[in-house]
Amino acid sequence: MTLRKIIILPDKQLRLVCDPVKEVDDEIRALMDDMLDTMYDAPGVGLAAIQIAVRKRVVVTDAARDDDEKTPLCFANPEITWVSEELAEYEEGCLSIPEFFETVERPARCGVSYLDYDGKPQEMDCDGLLATVIQHEIDHLNGVLFIDHISKLKRDIIVKKFTKAKKRESAA
Ligand code: NI
Numbered sequence: 001m002t003l004r005k006i007i008i009l010p011d012k013q014l015r016l017v018c019d020p021v022k023e024v025d026d027e028i029r030a031l032m033d034d035m036l037d038t039m040y041d042a043p044g045v046g047l048a049a050i051q052i053a054v055r056k057r058v059v060v061t062d063a064a065r066d067d068d069e070k071t072p073l074c075f076a077n078p079e080i081t082w083v084s085e086e087l088a089e090y091e092e093g094c095l096s097i098p099e100f101f102e103t104v105e106r107p108a109r110c111g112v113s114y115l116d117y118d119g120k121p122q123e124m125d126c127d128g129l130l131a132t133v134i135q136h137e138i139d140h141l142n143g144v145l146f147i148d149h150i151s152k153l154k155r156d157i158i159v160k161k162f163t164k165a166k167k168r169e170s171a172a
Pocket of ligand 1: 093094095096136140
């Protein structure tokens with residue numbers, strides 16, 4: 001198990017469009033293992049590979065509640081196949097934008113197609129927290145952050161705050 005460093009705003013890599021995985025081989029499985037360890041350690045409910053500076057379309061999630069059993073899921077090349085008209089609001093956060101939370105409205109349910117840990121094609125219907133998490137993580141694969149779904153005013157404030165913090169850090 002290896003904990004990987006999570007990159008944070010305003011790292012430009014967070015805006016990259018990630019490359020599809022050719023096949024789920026041992027290297028991708030090792031990446032998924034590291035991502036799960038890193039996500040649980042953080043702790044978080046989802047992580048995209050680009051958040052550990054790997055430009056691949058790989059996502060891990062665990063949307064189980066604190067007192068429930070763990071439900072780790074690994075996705076290679078996940079794609080949203082359908083979304084419900086009904087919307088749901090969640091207070092979202094992101095391990096790459098620490099300590100910032102804001103309400104985001106997204107489809108309440110969605111379908112996702114992907115390759116699983118064994119490289120098998122799968123389709124899954126998601127609702128509740130998992131629906132939000134998988135949409136948030138697939139956004140990451142396309143260089144989209146949850147702050148892109150909030151008002152420009154709030155987004156500008158948070159980007160400025162993180163940019164200033166980064167400058168202070170590099171000046172220190
Ligand atoms: Ni995120």
